[in-house]
Amino acid sequence: MKVIEFESVFKGYDGKDILKDINFEIFKDERVVFFGPSGCGKTTILRLIAGFIPPDRGEIILNGRVVSKNGKVIVPPEDRNVGMVFQDLALWPHFSVRGNIELGLKAKGFSKTERKKKIREILSLVGLNGYENRSVNELSGGEKQRVALSRALVLNPEMLLMDEPLSSLDFELNERLREEIVKLQEKFGFTLIYVTHNREELSHIAKRVVYLKDGEIVEIEERG
Ligand SMILES: Nc1ncnc2c1ncn2[C@@H]1O[C@H](COP(=O)(O)OP(=O)(O)O)[C@@H](O)[C@H]1O
Ligand SMILES: [Mg+2]
Structure with a gap:
């Protein structure tokens, strides 16, 4: 079952394109990692999924329902059943x-x-x-x-978005918590969308990887 779909999503700031024609699907209870260098648009993708910002063009579909489209947030964040953990924790x-x-x-x-x-x-x-x-x-x-x-x-939450949640921790703690996140995901069975630029976290967490560069998807890799 598809829980998230991006269809031809574009997003820019100040007249500059940040995300260019992003297309992907995420299935229920998957663990997907968005991987790419700083500034490539990872956090922007999470904010679009959460509904904090609308795409300039294109559609975002959650559970078969169009939740954002062409510059409009149709379903607000509080009605999306999406959990979030950010780098700065807030x-x-x-x-x-x-x-x-x-x-x-x-x-x-x-x-x-x-x-x-x-x-x-x-x-x-x-x-x-x-x-x-x-x-x-x-x-x-x-x-x-x-x-x-x-x-x-x-x-x-049905989906959990994590934006570089372990990047401020030392190596040992990072390793321990990344194992715990996988265990919790297996136990609760939510869909995990995890953003990182750390290769070790990527290898440990991902069942599928979406590689990003300069606001475009360069590859989607199955890891089983
Ligand atoms: N609110 C904003 N206003 C202007 N530019 C932004 C804003 N948010 C992000 N950007 C720019 O968009 C690009 C992608 O940002 P971001 O999605 O945070 O990348 P990442 O999370 O991959 O580091 C960066 O160049 C960033 O400076
Ligand atoms: Mg970021």
């Missing part, structure tokens, strides 16, 4: 771990009891048992990363 520094994870659950209308239970379960799953009341400020880089991951996964 955690709320003055909130506790619980506070950070709880925001999305509140927005979705979960009761206090349900929220508590879900937060306990997800923290245990990412190896942060009992971290609810810790301040985000006092966590290590790897722990913050796990909080960001928990915040996205607790909403049980």
Whole structure:
């Protein structure tokens, strides 16, 4: 089943083409890596999938439904069931771990009891048992990363977009977390779209690779 389709997508800034005629399909529960040098348009593709920006031309289709088209976002980000983890994590520094994870659950209308239970379960799953009341400020880089991951996964997204989520971590932690991301994906069964310019992450995570250069797809490779 196709969950994401890009059809002849163009996107530019300030009159300059950034993405040029992008076409691809992503299937349910795949792990796809978008790989390419800095500035080639990887983050722009994720922002288009999430619905933060519209394509100038072309269509973006999620689950068979046109969600953005020709300069318009038709279905807004909050209605796309897409989770996101970014490089800078964007955690709320003055909130506790619980506070950070709880925001999305509140927005979705979960009761206090349900929220508590879900937060306990997800923290245990990412190896942060009992971290609810810790301040985000006092966590290590790897722990913050796990909080960001928990915040996205607790909403049980159909698709998870990850934008160079491990690039600020040292090699050992990077290696450990990339293994955990694969395990979580296998366990939860979401579609993972992962952006990186790191070859080790690529080899570990990808079942399929979309190679980008200067805003164009140069190759799509199956890795099984
Ligand atoms: N909001 C923006 N305004 C102007 N230029 C932008 C904006 N966002 C991205 N760009 C430009 O688009 C190109 C692709 O950016 P990006 O998608 O972030 O690449 P990547 O994530 O592969 O490094 C870069 O040249 C970047 O400077
Ligand atoms: Mg980027």
